[in-house]
Amino acid sequence: xxxxxxxxxxxxxxxxxxxxxxxxxxxxxxxxxxxxxxxxxxxxxxxxxxxxxxxxxxxxxxxxxxxxxxxxxxxxxxxxxxxxxxxxxxxxxxxxxxxxxxxxxxxxxxxxxxxxxxxxxxxxxxxxxxxxxxxxxxxxxxxxxxxxxxxxxxxxxxxxxxxxxxxxxxxxxxxxxxxxxxxxxxxxxxxxxxxxxxxxxxxxxxxxxxxxxxxxxxxxxxxxxxxxxxxxxxxxxxxxxxxxxxxxxxxxxxxxxxxxxxxxxxxxxxxxxxxxxxxxxxxxxxxxxxxxxxxxxxxxxxxxxxxxxxxxxxxxxxxxxxxxxxxxxxxxxxxxxxxxxxxxxxxxxxxxxxxxxxxxxxxxxxxxxxxxxxxxxxxxxxxxxxxxxxxxxxxxxxxxxxxxxxxxxxxxxxxxxxxxxxxxxxxxxxxxxxxxxxxxxxxxxxxxxxxxxxxxxxxxxxxxxxxxxxxxxxxxxxxxxxxxxxxxxxxxxxxxxxxxxxxxxxxxxxxxxxxxxxxxxxxxxxxxxxxxxxxxxxxxxxxxxxx
Amino acid sequence: xxxxxxxxxxxxxxxxxxxxxxxxxxxxxxxxxxxxxxxxxxxxxxxxxxxxxxxxxxxxxxxxxxxxxxxxxxxxxxxxxxxxxxxxxxxxxxxxxxxxxxxxxxxxxxxxxxxxxxxxxxxxxxxxxxxxxxxxxxxxxxxxxxxxxxxxxxxxxxxxxxxxxxxxxxxxxxxxxxxxxxxxxxxxxxxxxxxxxxxxxxxxxxxxxxxxxxxxxxxxxxxxxxxxxxxxxxxxxxxxxxxxxxxxxxxxxxxxxxxxxxxx
Numbered sequence: 001x002x003x004x005x006x007x008x009x010x011x012x013x014x015x016x017x018x019x020x021x022x023x024x025x026x027x028x029x030x031x032x033x034x035x036x037x038x039x040x041x042x043x044x045x046x047x048x049x050x051x052x053x054x055x056x057x058x059x060x061x062x063x064x065x066x067x068x069x070x071x072x073x074x075x076x077x078x079x080x081x082x083x084x085x086x087x088x089x090x091x092x093x094x095x096x097x098x099x100x101x102x103x104x105x106x107x108x109x110x111x112x113x114x115x116x117x118x119x120x121x122x123x124x125x126x127x128x129x130x131x132x133x134x135x136x137x138x139x140x141x142x143x144x145x146x147x148x149x150x151x152x153x154x155x156x157x158x159x160x161x162x163x164x165x166x167x168x169x170x171x172x173x174x175x176x177x178x179x180x181x182x183x184x185x186x187x188x189x190x191x192x193x194x195x196x197x198x199x200x201x202x203x204x205x206x207x208x209x210x211x212x213x214x215x216x217x218x219x220x221x222x223x224x225x226x227x228x229x230x231x232x233x234x235x236x237x238x239x240x241x242x243x244x245x246x247x248x249x250x251x252x253x254x255x256x257x258x259x260x261x262x263x264x265x266x267x268x269x270x271x272x273x274x275x276x277x278x279x280x281x282x283x284x285x286x287x288x289x290x291x292x293x294x295x296x297x298x299x300x301x302x303x304x305x306x307x308x309x310x311x312x313x314x315x316x317x318x319x320x321x322x323x324x325x326x327x328x329x330x331x332x333x334x335x336x337x338x339x340x341x342x343x344x345x346x347x348x349x350x351x352x353x354x355x356x357x358x359x360x361x362x363x364x365x366x367x368x369x370x371x372x373x374x375x376x377x378x379x380x381x382x383x384x385x386x387x388x389x390x391x392x393x394x395x396x397x398x399x400x401x402x403x404x405x406x407x408x409x410x411x412x413x414x415x416x417x418x419x420x421x422x423x424x425x426x427x428x429x430x431x432x433x434x435x436x437x438x439x440x441x442x443x444x445x446x447x448x449x450x451x452x453x454x455x456x457x458x459x460x461x462x463x464x465x466x467x468x469x470x471x472x473x474x475x476x477x478x479x480x481x482x483x484x485x486x487x488x489x490x491x492x493x494x495x496x497x498x499x500x501x502x503x504x505x506x507x508x509x510x511x512x513x514x515x516x517x518x519x520x521x522x523x524x525x526x527x528x529x530x531x532x533x534x535x536x537x538x539x540x541x542x543x544x545x546x547x
Numbered sequence: 548x549x550x551x552x553x554x555x556x557x558x559x560x561x562x563x564x565x566x567x568x569x570x571x572x573x574x575x576x577x578x579x580x581x582x583x584x585x586x587x588x589x590x591x592x593x594x595x596x597x598x599x600x601x602x603x604x605x606x607x608x609x610x611x612x613x614x615x616x617x618x619x620x621x622x623x624x625x626x627x628x629x630x631x632x633x634x635x636x637x638x639x640x641x642x643x644x645x646x647x648x649x650x651x652x653x654x655x656x657x658x659x660x661x662x663x664x665x666x667x668x669x670x671x672x673x674x675x676x677x678x679x680x681x682x683x684x685x686x687x688x689x690x691x692x693x694x695x696x697x698x699x700x701x702x703x704x705x706x707x708x709x710x711x712x713x714x715x716x717x718x719x720x721x722x723x724x725x726x727x728x729x730x731x732x733x734x735x736x737x738x739x740x741x742x743x744x745x746x747x748x749x750x751x752x753x754x755x756x757x758x759x760x761x762x763x764x765x766x767x768x769x770x771x772x773x774x775x776x777x778x779x780x781x782x783x784x785x786x787x788x789x790x791x792x793x794x795x796x797x798x799x800x801x802x803x804x805x806x807x808x809x810x811x
Contacts, residue, residue: 330618416655419613420717424668425645425724434667435657541658541704 040521044514048277050262050270053113053125054084055244057105064099065113065125065244067262069507074100083507087115087125088243095122096507109263112141116241117257122288122508126241126249128259133237149259152237156254159234166223166230173219180209281515286470290499291508295516297471301489302456302523304475305391308485309455313395314448317402318437324403325410326432338407345400353461356393361385361465381486385466387475388485393465394458398451405450409443410436445535449528456524459493467494469502492520563589563728563758564610569624571605571614579605581783583624587728587775592754594773594790595762598805601779603762607730610760611647612640629727645672648721652733654713656705656720661697664705664716668724683723691719692749711742718749729753731761735768747772766806770794778802 010016051067058064066084074081080101089095116124131139131149139148187202237253260273284294320341328334365382373381382388413436421431459467468488475487496516503509564587571580580602587593595603608614609626612633626633633643645668656664665684666674674680684701688694693715697708705716714734721729731750735743743765750759750772763769769776770790777787778799786799797803804810 414655416651416653417657419616419649419651420655420657420720421667422616422640423611423613423644423649423651424671424720425641425643426667426671427641430671434671439658 037521040514040518044511044516044518047511047515048274048281050115050260050265050273052109053115053262054107055110055113056084056099056107058099058103059105060103063244063246064097065110066097069096071101085123085125085507086244087123088121088249089505090121091243091247091249095505111263112261113263114241114259114261116239116259118251118255119257119287120255122292122505124241124249124251126243128239129242129248130240131237131253132240132250137240138237146261149239152253153256153258156234156237156256159230160254163227163230163234166227169223170220170227173216173223177209177212177216180205180212184209282519286495288508289503289505290469290495291503291505291512295490295492295495295519297474298490298492298495298516299519299523300474300476301387301467301471302492302520303527305387305394305462305489305491306452306455306527308387308391309394309398310448310452312392313399313451314402314444316395317399317447317451318406318444320399321403321406321410322432322437325407326428326436341400341403345404348460349397349458350460352393352397353464356389356396356461356465357385360389360392365389384486385464385468385488386486387466387489390462390466390489390491393461394455397458397461398455401450401454402444402447405447406440406444409440409446412443413439441538442535445531445538449531449535452527452531453524456520456527457493459491459497462491462494467491469494469498492516492523496520561589562586563629564760565625565627565630566606567625567627569606569609569622569626571602571609571623572621573617574619575621579782580609581781583784585777585784585787587758587760589758590754590756591774592750592759592761592772593775593777594769595760595777595779596764596766596769596805597779598810599764602782603777603779604732606779607649607732607760607762610728610730611644611649613649615640641672645724646726647728647730648724648726649730650714650717650721650732650734653737654710654717656708656713656716658704658706660702661705661708661716662701665720665723667720687719687723690722690749690753691715692745692752693719709742711738711745714738714742714746715749718746718753722753726757728758728760731759733762733764736764743768766794778805780805 053065054068055063055065064084064086066086069083069085071080071082073079081098082101084097084099085095086092086097087095110127112127114126114128116126116128118124127141128145128149129141130137131145131152139145184202184205187198187205234254235252238250239253239256241249241251243249262270265273281294282299283296285297286295287293324334324337328337361383365380365384365386368382369380417435417439418431421435422428426434466488468490471488471490473484473487475484475489476482477484496513499509499516500513564585566583566585566587569580569583570578572578583606595607597603605614609622610628610633614620614622622634628643628647632638633647657667659667662680662684665687666680669680669683674683685694685698688697693712696712697716705713708716714737718729718734735746738746747768750761753759754774761769761773773790775787776790776793778785778793778797778801780801786793786797786802788798793802794806797806
């Protein structure tokens, strides 16, 4: 009897099996999280590390050079093959090539093998032989060659900047002329075209145009000439590169962004190179249909969109919850609203996207265009996808989370605090504003945190409300009115989809997918951390308030 | 002047709260108070005693209409405070609650600084002048005998104070409103004996200026610090008289049983 009793207590009463099962559940969860993050960061983090350049001579006599990306067993055969990133897309057509390991005669790591980053066609792999200027060789591979080359590349970058500045000057100087041109064109093609008054006006405008052009003369021609001479200097130097298979290629130096010799780099040089590349990744624009370069506009777009969403969506959700919890009469209708809000969270996000497209873009945006931007129609201003509409759509998508969290936060405010405020002669609103709302702030922030997490990872509704593959301008810039909420934007989630599945160059895109995913995760975590820190600070303020 | 059912009250002192034929219902039909008639004297301490659930707190909360917050309650009868009917239509609750302050059983300081807690009431009525607020805070804290302990940390969170200090802070917060009547709902029931003694001392000082109604489960406390005592049982006011009479020679059997510890 006693033994049975002990067994009963020890095993089932204390729930040993359930403790084990729940412990196991946590373990599996942990494994999933660690495995997932590990995969992403392991695959993504190595992308920028300069891999050694292998040159293999095949038994057939040809030669292939590039870093080995992976080695795998050939299906149904007892052999392996390796994937080389051979670069030189303009020459070979493909960046990557599988080589059967059995067909390799020898593999070596030539110290002079160079990776040349170009603004087009991806990397070039080869041996830099000479720098030419206008046909004549100015420098050959030798001891001082590489520093000279670096200087030349820097000079070319500087020249490009100068040309851009000069071009801006020209455009700026031409502004009055451009305005006149528009007026003239309107007269020529507009509804009044052909009437005698129009002809008269046209003549006057043309005369004005000629006079202005004469007056502006130097202001335009001087920078134009400068551009001409700068271009000449920029176009002159060319680089002679010998490829692994013996071909010699000549390319204009202005297309070279940078070059490095991975087989000569020590660990510190590699680390420096790595950090440089990471920096570039974070702060520069994408190139080569997003498979190279950085993701800065996507980072900016993602963060800004989340920011606008929180600024608009959070107060909206808090207000709605406040009314529901404090003012609305409890009963059937309120329960219906609660049910509706809770179930809103289960609506597929693409449906929100379609709603955003129909309501925000076509209805509201179209209405704004008809009211305020009539002169630009039929070209839409707000009547097309943009960061504002995408943010609003996401705000709608995440508002249920904020509402539910706020309702819980409000309900958790101790009655003693409410009564204390009322007993001091405050109105209900004063009580809510001064005591209840600050007290439920931690709960509200929990809702905001959840909303941020959900919104940052959401892609489907964005695809039809304003996300694009590549933007020329950020939604914030120095041009009036600084904040361009009508602009389309880039988003990291969409960027991942685009690079991974829409890219013409799948192998080149693969590491970018991992890297970008890792970055997106880092951003989600960072945004959340900010909110969590804020919440913890508030919690400290309100600790013990419940007593 | 109407005479309460039991009381041969001494001298016709003026009446602060005049309760007439008051009945109170929760959930529309569950009656909590039955036909209460009583007068509460100005600048005296009146204690409400009785077993749990006898309706003493409910009656107290009628005086500043805190029961309005609770849904589905109903009250019949009249309460006149200094002659004016507080349940008349058009009475502003904020103004009423400024006149009739309340201290709760559990101290409920707001999660703000000590200063902001005390200045809460005046601020809600639009007082912005920092100097005036400062004077109000100092006066109130002194009245509640808390000034010496907190004068150097007015900007610190009120939640860092001890339980007794928090309750005195709540008293000071009520005093900052310059009320006419202070309602105390078991103000010391959650406090240790020393803090309780301090609160009682404070009450003795305050009654010089304010009318105080205190609900208490502690009979010694009622005996020590009140001038009048009302005994409630099952929603009815059984007896009300000067405290000495109630404790020495109660006229109702139930009162005697309660104060001698036979039930309750």
